[in-house]
Each structure stands twice: as structure tokens, then as C-alpha cells.
Amino acid sequence: MIEHRLHRLKIQITQIVVFVSCLLSLVSLGVAEDRFFEIRAKKFSYTPNIIKVNKGDVVKIRLISEDVYHGLFLDGYGINTLAYPGQEGAVKFVADKTGRFSFRCSHTCGEFHPYMIGYLYVSPNRLFPLGASGILVFAALSLALSFRKSGKAAKFKLFGLVPLDWRFELTRFKVVRNLFKNRWFPFIPIVINLFVFTIILLAGILGGWGAGNYNFGVMIVWILWWVLLMMFMVPVVGRLWCMVCPFPLIGEWMQRGKLIGVGRQKSWGLNKKWPNKWKNLWPLVILFWISTWFSGFFTVRPLATFMLLGTIIVLAIVISIVYEKRTFCITMCPVSGFMGLYSNFSLCAVRRKDPEVCQKHTLKTCFLGNEKGYGCPWMELPYEMNRNTYCGLCLECFKTCPYDNMGFFLRPFGQDLFAERRRTDDLYRRRGLDEAFKGLTMMGIFLSFFIAFQGPFGHLKDMARATTLGGYLAYLAESFLVDFIFIPGLLLLFAFLSKRMSRTKEVSLKTVFVNLSYALVPVGLAIWAGFSLGIILPNGSYLLHILSDPFALGWNLFGTANFPWTPVFTGIMPYLQVLTVMIGLLFALDLGYKLSLQTYKTVEESRRGWIPILVYLVIIHLFFLKLFCG
Amino acid sequence: MKKTLVILIIIALLLSFTALVYYAFRHARGIPVTAEKIERLTLEVPFIDREIDLSEGISKEPWDSIAPKEVKLMYQVMVLPWPKVVVPTVTVKAFHNGKDIYFYMSWKDDTEDRDLDVNKFSDACAIMFPLGKEVQPSTIMMGFIGRANIWQWKASQDKEYWLKEGPKVKAYADFHYPFEETELFPVSKTVPKSAVNDLVAIRVGTVTPKEVQGQVEGRGFWRDDHWHVVFKRAIEAIDPEVDTIFEFRKKRLSAFAVWNGAKGDRGGRKSISDWVELEVE
Ligand code: SF4
Ligand code: SF4
Numbered sequence: 001m002i003e004h005r006l007h008r009l010k011i012q013i014t015q016i017v018v019f020v021s022c023l024l025s026l027v028s029l030g031v032a033e034d035r036f037f038e039i040r041a042k043k044f045s046y047t048p049n050i051i052k053v054n055k056g057d058v059v060k061i062r063l064i065s066e067d068v069y070h071g072l073f074l075d076g077y078g079i080n081t082l083a084y085p086g087q088e089g090a091v092k093f094v095a096d097k098t099g100r101f102s103f104r105c106s107h108t109c110g111e112f113h114p115y116m117i118g119y120l121y122v123s124p125n126r127l128f129p130l131g132a133s134g135i136l137v138f139a140a141l142s143l144a145l146s147f148r149k150s151g152k153a154a155k156f157k158l159f160g161l162v163p164l165d166w167r168f169e170l171t172r173f174k175v176v177r178n179l180f181k182n183r184w185f186p187f188i189p190i191v192i193n194l195f196v197f198t199i200i201l202l203a204g205i206l207g208g209w210g211a212g213n214y215n216f217g218v219m220i221v222w223i224l225w226w227v228l229l230m231m232f233m234v235p236v237v238g239r240l241w242c243m244v245c246p247f248p249l250i251g252e253w254m255q256r257g258k259l260i261g262v263g264r265q266k267s268w269g270l271n272k273k274w275p276n277k278w279k280n281l282w283p284l285v286i287l288f289w290i291s292t293w294f295s296g297f298f299t300v301r302p303l304a305t306f307m308l309l310g311t312i313i314v315l316a317i318v319i320s321i322v323y324e325k326r327t328f329c330i331t332m333c334p335v336s337g338f339m340g341l342y343s344n345f346s347l348c349a350v351r352r353k354d355p356e357v358c359q360k361h362t363l364k365t366c367f368l369g370n371e372k373g374y375g376c377p378w379m380e381l382p383y384e385m386n387r388n389t390y391c392g393l394c395l396e397c398f399k400t401c402p403y404d405n406m407g408f409f410l411r412p413f414g415q416d417l418f419a420e421r422r423r424t425d426d427l428y429r430r431r432g433l434d435e436a437f438k439g440l441t442m443m444g445i446f447l448s449f450f451i452a453f454q455g456p457f458g459h460l461k462d463m464a465r466a467t468t469l470g471g472y473l474a475y476l477a478e479s480f481l482v483d484f485i486f487i488p489g490l491l492l493l494f495a496f497l498s499k500r501m502s503r504t505k506e507v508s509l510k511t512v513f514v515n516l517s518y519a520l521v522p523v524g525l526a527i528w529a530g531f532s533l534g535i536i537l538p539n540g541s542y543l544l545h546i547l548s549d550p551f552a553l554g555w556n557l558f559g560t561a562n563f564p565w566t567p568v569f570t571g572i573m574p575y576l577q578v579l580t581v582m583i584g585l586l587f588a589l590d591l592g593y594k595l596s597l598q599t600y601k602t603v604e605e606s607r608r609g610w611i612p613i614l615v616y617l618v619i620i621h622l623f624f625l626k627l628f629c630g
Numbered sequence: 631m632k633k634t635l636v637i638l639i640i641i642a643l644l645l646s647f648t649a650l651v652y653y654a655f656r657h658a659r660g661i662p663v664t665a666e667k668i669e670r671l672t673l674e675v676p677f678i679d680r681e682i683d684l685s686e687g688i689s690k691e692p693w694d695s696i697a698p699k700e701v702k703l704m705y706q707v708m709v710l711p712w713p714k715v716v717v718p719t720v721t722v723k724a725f726h727n728g729k730d731i732y733f734y735m736s737w738k739d740d741t742e743d744r745d746l747d748v749n750k751f752s753d754a755c756a757i758m759f760p761l762g763k764e765v766q767p768s769t770i771m772m773g774f775i776g777r778a779n780i781w782q783w784k785a786s787q788d789k790e791y792w793l794k795e796g797p798k799v800k801a802y803a804d805f806h807y808p809f810e811e812t813e814l815f816p817v818s819k820t821v822p823k824s825a826v827n828d829l830v831a832i833r834v835g836t837v838t839p840k841e842v843q844g845q846v847e848g849r850g851f852w853r854d855d856h857w858h859v860v861f862k863r864a865i866e867a868i869d870p871e872v873d874t875i876f877e878f879r880k881k882r883l884s885a886f887a888v889w890n891g892a893k894g895d896r897g898g899r900k901s902i903s904d905w906v907e908l909e910v911e
Contacts, residue, residue, distance in 0.1 A: 205654040270636055303654050314647050321636050 032056030035095075039063050041070035041083060041105065044112035045458020052121040053095045059120075063089035071106030074120060075538075076571030080106050095122045100574060100629050102454075104538060106565060111211045111300040112461055114539050115453045128630040131578045132622055135585060139618045142589040146607055158412040159590050167409040169353065171398070180398040180408065183373070186243045187260050194246035196220065199550055201309060206551050207302025213542050215302040216550035221309070222299045223539055227532040229339070235413075235525050238343035242336070242392040247313055248329060251320025256374070265369045269321030274331055279379075279428035281389075281438045284337030289483060291334040292445050293476055296452070296464035326377045329392055338524075341438045343388035344416035345521045345587075349409050350382070350391055350398075357405045358383035366397040366406065373399030382406060386419040389430070414591045417518045418598060433510070436517035437484075440491060442524045443620075444483030446531055448475075450627055454534045491517060494616035502600050502609030515599040516613050519592035523617070526584020527624055530577035537573050541566040574629040581628060585621050592617060673699050673884070675724040675731065675876075675910040682732060684849040685792070688860040693734050696723040701886055703901035715893040717901040720755070720886050726865060726910060731876055733757055733861040735886060742852035743891035744785040746802035751891035752786035754900075755850075755859050758885045759874035761830075779874045780829040780837065783848040783859050785891070788825035792849060825849055826861060830872045840872055881907050 035057045040047045041064065053059050063072045065083040072089060073080045076097050081089030105116035145160075157163050171177040179185050203216035212218030233240040249259075257263035297304035312333065319328035329336055352358050366382040369375030373396045376382055380390050382397040397406045425431045451457065452464045452475075459471075466472035495513040541563060548561035555561065569576070596610040597603065680692040698721045705716050723734040735755050743753045761777040789795050823844035831837040845868060850859035867873035876882070886903040889895035 205650065208654060208657075268632075270633065303651075306654060307651055310647050310650065314643050317643060318640050321639060 032058070034058045034060070036060045037062070039072065039118070040066055041072070041109075041116075042066040042458075043068065043110045044105070044116040044461050045456070046072075046103070046116070046118040047458075049118040049456035049458065050121070051118070052123065054123050055095060055098050057095045057122075058092065059095050060092045061090065063091075065089075068109050069107045070109050070116070072103050072118075073106040073567060074101055074103045075567065075573065076101040078571070082107055095120075097571070098122045099125050099127050102456075102538075102570070104567075108211055108213055111209075112296075112465055113211055114213050114300070115461055117454060118456045125629070127574055127578060128625060131582070131625045131629065134582055135618055135621045135625065138582070138585055138589060139614055142593065143611070143614060146593045146610055158414065159586075162412045164412055164415055164418060164594075167349075167351070167411040167415075169407040169409050170348075171406075171408045176408065177398075177404070180395045183260055183262075183399065186393075186395060189244040190246055190249060193244050194249060197246050197309070201306055203546075203550050203552075204302045204306025204309065207306075209301055209303050212300040212302055212305070213539065214545060214552060215305075216546040217302050217305045217309075218300065219539075219542050219546045221305055223535055224543060227536045229335075230525070230528040230532045234339055234342045235346055235529075237348045237393070238346035238388045239339050239391065239393050241339060242329065243394065247316045247333070248320065248326060250313070251317045251328065252326075252377070254317070255320055255325070262369075262371055262373060265375060267320075267324055270323070272323045274323055274327045276428050278331060280430045280432070281337050281340065281434035283331045284334070284340070285434060285438050285441055287332060288334045288337050289441055289445070289479075292448070292479065295449065296461075296466065296475075299453070300465075325379055326392060330378060330390060337438050338442050340389040341435055341442075342521060342525050343391075344518075345414050345525060346388060347410060347413060349388050349411060349416070350393060350395075351385065351407060351409055352383050353405050353407045357403050361403060361405075365400045365402060369396075370400050370402075373397075375400070381424065384422060386422065387416040387431075389416075389435070413587060414522065417521060417591060417595065432514055436491075436514045437488065439517050439520045439524055440488045441483040443520065443527070444479065444487045446524070446527050447482060447487075447627075448479050450531055450534075454531070490620075491520075491616065494612045497612035498596075498609040501612055502605040504600055504605050504609075506601060507599060512599055512609070515595050516592065518595055519588045519613065519617065522587035522591065523584045523620070526580045526587075529580045529584075530624075530628055533573055533576050533580070537569050538567040540568065577628040578625060581621060581624050585617065588617050589614070670905055670907050671699060671701060672881075672907045672909055673722060673724055675726055675908055677728065677911055678725040679727055680725075681727055681730065682860065682862065684847050684860065684862060688734070688849055688851060688858060692725060692732075693723055693860075696725055696734075698723050698736075699906070701903045701906055703886070703888060703903050706887075706898055706900050706902050715890065715895075717888045717890055720888050720901075720903070722886060722906070724908070726876070729865060730862055731865050731910070735859045735861075735888075736856055737888050738855055739852070739857050739890055739892075740855050741892045742785070742857075744789045744852075746786050746797045747799050748801060750802070751894065751896040752784050752889070753852075753857060753891045754782060754784040754889040754895075755857070756780055756782040756887040756900075757861060758887070760883050761872070761874065777872070778831050779872060780827075780831060781846045781848070781861055781863070782827045782829060783825055783850060783861065784827065785850060785852075785857075787822050787827070788848070788850050791822045791825045842868070845873070876908075876910050878910050881909055884908050 032054065035053050037048070037051050037059070039051075039061055061072065061081070063070070063081050063083040065085050065087075067085065069082065069084045071080060071082045072091070074091070074093075076099070077093055079091045079093055081091045083089035099122060101120045101122065103118045103120055105113055107113075109116065156165070171180060200217040200220055204218075207215040207217060212222075229241055253259050255264070255267035255269060257268060291308070294304065294308065298308045299305075315332060316328045319332055320326075358364075361383075364381070364383055365375075367375050376397060377394055378390050378392045382391075382401075385391060398404075398408075421431065452460045460475070462468070463471040463475035466475075492509075492513055495516055496509060498516065499507065499509055499512045542565065544560040544563040548557045548559065548563075549555045550557075592613055593606075593610050596613060597606040600606040600609050674697075676696065678692050678695070680689075682689045682692070700719050701722055702719055703717050717737055717739070720735055720737040722736075725732055735757075737755070739753055743751065746752055758778050758780045761779055786797070824847050826846045826848035828840045828843055828846045829837050830840060845863060847862045848859060850857055852858075863874075865876050867875045874882075883905045884907075885905055887900045889900045895901075
């Protein structure tokens with residue numbers, strides 16, 4: 001009976017999806033006309049900030065600056081004009097490409113210059129209905145597949161193709177293994193990184209309170225590093241950044257008494273223990289959120305970047321001489337939280353190879369350390385580690401394991417999301433609301449960042465850069481409400497519906513909420529990757545300048561100091577962003593259903609419980625689509 | 631012992647970080663400039679039933695009954711810098727009698743410079759009216775967005791027109807619009823039809839005398855270290871394309887400029903005002 005009803009429901013949903021897709025695809029047919037816009041530019045917004053035309057219209061834009069030199073570069077059309085007070089700029093073009101295009105300031109006009117953006121809509125915007133149809137079709141397919149598969153078999157294969165527990169050892173290659181066992185690795189990359197960060201800090205001091213887009217520190221950290229982190233390091237290798245991060249170097253050296261060789265196993269400092277109940281992601285959730293309060297400063301002002309990095313370095317040293325091992329990395333580093341959570345999705349991981357070998361090795365040198373290396377600085381238990389959250393890829397366990405039983409593995413995306421709970425998870429109160437809130441706040445922070453920094457609204461930019469205290473406080477209050485109330489509240493609502501529809505009494509609402517929040521891990525990575533595209537494609541060319549002239553002293557080290565600002569692929573950027581969102585959705589749908597199977601006792605419960613979560617995923621993805629191209 | 635050392639290290643760290651930040655704040659380069667919006671001055675143009683015959687002078691009496699407005703002046707921004715001597719303010723008044731509109735400008739100038747010579751330039755003043763609805767936010771570039779109508783009174787021309795006295799020397803430097811090639815070559819001098827040049831411009835380098843001159847009259851007197859200049863034009867515009875249209879009970883913009891010949895002002899080198907709103911009653 002239930003099966004029959006569900007089957008009918010499935011057909012109905014499919015019909016609705018097809019109908020809505022057709023509706024959305026209907027486009028209005030307009031007659032081409034001459035359109036004239038007078039756009040006034042003022043730090044750091046355009047008025048009007050959104051202009052709408054129809055395909056074929058002849059668009060004339062007159063750009064008037066009300067304060068300083070401003071430009072207007074139109075993505076996709078590659079058109080550029082400049083204006084300063086008394087000197088207007090003008091462009092004329094035929095709107096022959098459809099969709100949403102950003103126009104952005106092309107002349108450095110102050111610290112928020114890279115965020116000075118407006119939108120041009122050329123209807124019909126086909127990308128949005130296309131994307132929306134895609135989302136609905138994927139959701140319908142996912143629903144259909146989840147009802148077709150028999151039993152829990154679906155749980156074990158990613159997209160029904162790769163078994164989730166499949167892994168391939170990269171350290172089986174001698175070169176890799178020897179490299180990982182060498183004490184000079186990853187020390188050498190850390191030192192190179194330290195050199196780069198020294199320049200960053202110097203550039204931060206010298207750059208002062210001026211605009212950041214021509215500053216080495218701001219550009220390397222917020223354009224290159226952030227983008228690499230979100231688009232490559234975390235999704236592919238996990239905490240690759242932690243492997244080469246220079247910040248804990250000084251503290252660790254003070255603890256150990258040696259930089260490369262093996263010194264003290266017990267820290268020289270006070271060696272205090274961090275309280276167990278705070279050894280989870282909560283401190284990192286709060287600290288990262290607090291650090292985003294200042295994003296309107298440190299992403300644009302060199303000195304603010306210096307202050308942020310300096311605070312991190314000082315804190316890393318202080319915590320290292322007061323507390324044991326990498327307590328700083330586990331509990332304080334602002335970026336450690338999301339790297340930890342999102343690393344569970346990554347393609348690579350450090351794991352023990354043979355559990356039996358570990359069982360027989362009673363003296364757990366990977367945890368305690370020996371003459372070859374230190375006991376796990378991240379206080380993980382490498383011999384039973386099954387998730388990436390707290391593995392900093394420091395590679396000590398490769399050095400300390402006498403049986404070469406640690407391996408570096410390639411595995412399917414998202415494997416760790418299904419790992420068994422361990423004793424330490426309960427002891428340290430890990431893998432609960434802390435990780436759920438990490439994922440949810442990351443979505444909220446993305447939202448605030450995207451709207452304030454890549455959206456066309458000048459007043460939000462003014463709030464984020466604190467032109468008035470009231471506005472700034474309102475910005476923080478909005479961020480709190482969105483990150484901690486609204487976004488978690490929405491998931492809670494759908495988790496509640498999921499539990500109701502599953503009709504189970506054995507699973508608590510909290511379990512449903514936490515477990516299903518892991519479906520947001522690929523979503524979070526995808527939207528941040530989309531956000532990163534919006535940073536690197538328009539602004540990447542500044543990197544050429546700052547590499548040649550890192551301290552703004554007029555140098556031209558590599559002959560690229562005069563390379564002009566050149567946005568690349570910004571015309572197809574919305575397509576790329578929609579693509580990343582779609583990839584995220586595909587993973588979320590596949591992993592989400594498996595998480596539902598893991599949460600509920602029976603397949604029927606899981607299927608019914610999955611429906612509200614599916615609806616939730618569709619809703620948030622339609623919303624993200626709207627942000628990127630609607 | 632170790633505890634004290636740890637605390638000392640922490641204090642040293644915090645102090646040095648604070649010192650670094652402080653140093654960076656003090657010595658950082660690239661402090662951004664903030665531009666503030668200036669409120670616009672309004673100049674009322676009341677109705678006064680009086681007519682002034684400029685051939686007889688500029689008539690003191692109607693002007694005394696009108697409240698003056700002090701308009702601040704600034705340097706004209708130019709590509710090539712020059713020793714900047716600004717005329718800080720100009721006093722302006724205006725009235726109309728239903729038929730003609732009159733403007734009065736007065737500013738401090740220690741010398742009366744009416745004679746042209748080599749490296750000797752005439753004093754002058756001007757009023758600019760943007761034509762059309764689109765007006766650029768600043769007056770610097772003389773009608774960039776739409777056209778502008780400029781009335782320029784020149785002391786040398788005043789002398790020539792009213793007193794019928796031309797330059798005393800054979801060779802002298804004067805600055806004529808437009809500043810194109812013709813400026814570099816001798817041009818045949820025309821007999822002025824008024825002490826005021828009636829000009830149109832759409833941007834720098836396009837200032838052009840109108841074909842028909844004499845529509846705008848003007849006369850100036852130098853007394854007690856001050857210039858007193860009066861402009862007069864019929865309210866009704868002859869050619870609305872290039873003539874300023876004055877409409878009753880409607881606001882329109884104007885701007886003022888002053889040249890101090892003794893200080894080397896000529897051509898584009900002058901002191902200019904921001905937009906002033908006119909209210910014709
Ligand atoms: S957690 Fe932070 S400080 Fe620690 S290694 Fe990773 S990035 Fe570096
Ligand atoms: S020692 Fe610990 S942190 Fe380092 S790689 Fe091994 S498990 Fe990861």
C-alpha cells in the first residue's frame with residue numbers, strides 16, 4: 001500500500017518538475033529598442049546598481065563619477081569606460097548576449113574597489129531556468145533512484161559506481177613513502193611558505209591602510225590562498241594547507257627544542273591540557289565567525305591583513321608554550337574548523353593500513369613518538385583514525401610507525417562522512433552539533449560575503465566596512481541571525497519534517513539534524529568554490545603586478561609590474577559557478593540519501609525521511625542559483 | 631621559574647606585536663583621501679523694476695538693495711601646474727526686471743589690469759550656465775556632459791569696447807578661445823561687439839565664440855582695490871540651443887570664474903566656483 005502511494009507520489013513529483021521546468025524555460029519576446037542609462041559611480045557602488053534590458057537592445061551607458069576616478073567594465077562584453085568628476089565615460093553596445101552580467105569598477109578607487117559591482121540583466125536569462133530545471137531534474141532522479149534501489153545496497157557506492165570503502169595507497173610507491181618518512185619533509189615546503197609569509201607580513205606593514213588590490217599581502221592571502229584552499233587543497237587533499245602552514249613553526253620549535261631533528265617529546269612550555277569538552281569544533285565555529293566580523297577590513301586593507309596574521313602567529317606561539325602539542329591548531333586557528341570539516345569530503349587521507357598490525361603493536365609509537373619522530377602532534381590516534389577532521393597531515397606517524405603501517409590513500413569523495421563513531425568522539429564531544437554548526441555557519445558566512453562583496457548593494461558594503469557604527473552593528477547582528485538562527489532553524493524544520501515522515505520514534509531529532517547536516521559538506525565546498533571563482537577570475541591579474549612589485553616600491557622583478565587589470569573568463573563565470581553548484585548538489589543528493597539510510601533503522605523510514613531533506617536541498621540550491629545567476 | 635619565563639615571553643610577544651602595529655599605522659603609505667560632498671549655494675534673482683543703461687555706468691542703487699552672496703573659489707585643475715594664486719571669493723548679486731536679467735560680480739584685486747602686453751594679461755570674470763538637463767557633478771571641465779554657455783567679461787575688451795582704446799603696444803599676448811592651432815598663429819583681430827564674449831563649450835578645448843555676439847552686455851569698474859562688473863542679457867533666449875534659458879520660479883545652475891591678470895591668470899588659468907543654484911523669482 002505504502003509502496004503504491006509512494007510510487008504515485010513519485011510520478012506526480014516528476015510531472016510537476018517537468019511542468020515547472022517548461023514554465024521557467026518560457027521566455028519573453030521583446031522588441032529591440034534604444035536604451036539609455038546614466039550610471040553614477042560613487043565609492044563603492046553604482047546608482048542604479050541593477051539595469052535590465054532585452055536582447056538586441058542598443059544600450060548606451062553614460063558613466064558619471066561623483067567622487068574619484070571610477071571605471072565600468074562589463075563582464076561578458078569586455079567593454080570598459082572611465083570617468084572622473086567632470087569627465088564622463090560612455091559606452092554603447094548591442095546587448096546580444098543574454099543572462100546576468102556584472103559590471104565592475106576598472107580603476108582602483110579605494111579599498112573596496114574590487115567589490116564595486118553592479119548587475120546588467122539581458123533578458124531572457126536562460127541560465128537560471130536551465131539551472132533550476134537541472135536542479136529539479138536531478139532531485140527527481142535522485143528520488144526515483146532512491147525508491148528503486150533495493151535495501152541498503154545504495155549505501156555502499158558513490159553514485160552507484162565506486163564503493164565508498166575503496167581506497168588506493170599512494171605510499172605504496174617507494175618515492176612517495178620515502179619522501180613522507182624523511183624528516184626534511186614537509187619541513188622544506190614549510191620554510192618556503194615561511195619566506196612567502198614573511199613578504200606578506202612586510203607588505204602588510206608597508207601597505208598600511210591603503211587599497212589592497214595592489215598589495216602583495218592582501219592579494220596572496222585573500223585571492224590566491226583562499227581560492228587554492230577552497231578549490232583545490234581542501235576538496236582534493238584535505239588539510240594540505242596544515243601540512244605546510246608556517247604559523248605553528250615557532251611555537252613547535254620552542255616546544256621541541258629542535259626544528260628538523262627529533263627533540264623533546266614533552267613540551268618545554270607549561271604543557272597544559274586543553275579541557276576535553278572543548279576539544280571539538282565549537283571554539284573554531286565561534287572564532288571563525290568572529291574573525292569574519294572584520295572581513296570588510298582584512299580582505300581589503302594591507303595593515304588589517306597584517307594584524308590578523310600577526311594575531312594568529314602570536315596566538316600560536318602563546319598557546320604552544322602554555323598548552324601541549326598543536327592545541328592551537330585544534331582549537332584556535334580560525335581556518336582550521338572548516339578545513340577539518342570539509343576534509344572529510346576530500347579525495348585523500350592518511351590511514352593505517354592493516355588493523356591487525358596496529359593491534360599487535362602494543363607500544364603505540366605513532367601516538368607516543370620515538371627516536372624517529374614525534375607522537376601525533378594533533379593528538380589523534382593514528383592507529384584507529386577514521387576521519388580527516390583532526391589529521392593535520394604532518395606525516396609524523398609515517399616516521400614513527402616501525403612497521404610502515406601508515407599509508408596515504410586516494411579514496412572516493414565523502415568517505416569519512418560515514419565513518420563509525422569512536423570513543424574519542426564521545427569523550428571530546430565531537431561529531432555532534434559542533435560539526436553541524438560549522439557547516440551551517442559556513443553557509444551563512446558565504447551568504448553574507450557573497451551579498452556584501454560580490455553583490456551590487458552599496459549600503460551593505462558600507463555596513464561591512466563600518467562607515468557608521470550603527471550600520472556595522474546591524475551587519476554583525478544580521479550575520480548572527482542568519483548564521484546561528486535562520487539557517488540552522490531551516491534545517492531543523494526540515495529535520496523535524498524528516499523525522500515526522502519517517503514515523504520513527506527511535507531516532508532523536510538531534511541525531512537527524514546532525515547526521516543530515518553532513519549532506520551540506522559538499523554543498524558548502526561547492527558554493528565556496530563558486531564564490532572563489534568570483535574572486536579569482538576578475539581579480540587574478542593583480543597578482544602579476546604584486547609579484548613584480550611586492551612592496552609597492554616601483555620594482556619590476558619579473559617584468560609584469562605594469563600588467564594592466566585584466567579580468568579573465570568573467571563572461572562565462574556564472575556558467576562555471578552554476579556548474580560548481582550542480583556538482584555540489586549531485587554529491588549532496590547521493591551522499592544525503594546514504595546519510596538518511598545511516599540515520600534511520602529501516603529502508604522505508606530512510607526513504608520517507610529523505611523526502612523533506614531532498615526538498616530542503618532543492619530549496620537552498622534554487623536560492624544559490626539565484627545568487628549566482630538569477 | 632618556567633612559568634615566569636613563559637609569562638615574560640608572552641608579554642614580550644604582545645608588546646612587540648603592538649609596537650609593530652603602531653609603527654605600521656604611523657608610517658604606512660597610501661592613506662586614502664576622502665571626498666566630502668559640498669552643499670550648494672543658492673543665489674536668489676529678485677524682481678526689481680529697474681533698468682540699467684550700461685553706457686552710463688553700472689548704477690549703484692539697485693545693487694545696494696540686494697543681499698550679496700559670497701561664492702568661494704578654487705583653482706582650476708590643469709594638466710600643467712602653475713604657481714597657484716587663487717582669488718578666494720567673489721561677491722555676486724542678481725536681479726531681473728521681467729525683460730532683462732542682470733548679474734553683478736565683485737572681487738578684490740590690488741591692480742587694475744586692462745592693458746595687454748608681452749607677459750601682461752587682462753583681468754576678467756565669467757559666468758557659466760550648463761545647457762540642457764544633464765549636468766556634470768563638477769564645474770571643472772566646463773560642460774562635459776551637456777553644453778555650457780559662458781559669458782566672459784574681459785577688462786581689456788571692456789576698455790576697447792566702451793572707451794574705444796585698443797592695446798597700447800604692437801605686440802602683446804592675449805588668450806583667445808578656442809585653444810587650438812589658431813592660438814599659435816597670428817589671428818586677425820576683430821572689433822569687439824561687446825565687452826563680454828558669449829561662448830559655448832562642450833568640454834575643455836571646445837570653448838567657441840557664438841556667431842552672434844553682442845547679445846550679452848557687460849561693463850566693469852575698478853575702484854578701491856575691487857572690480858565691480860555687471861552683466862546684462864534679455865531674459866528671452868534667441869537660440870535655445872546655445873543660449874541660457876531663464877525660467878521664472880525654476881532653479882538652474884550657474885558657476886563663476888575670475889582671472890587675475892597681474893598674477894598670470896589667462897586662458898584656462900583662473901579661479902572657479904562650484905555650482906551655484908539660481909532662483910529666478
Ligand atoms: S590548523 Fe591552522 S595553524 Fe594549524 S596547521 Fe592548520 S592552518 Fe596551520
Ligand atoms: S601524526 Fe597525526 S596529524 Fe600527523 S599525519 Fe599522522 S595522524 Fe595526521
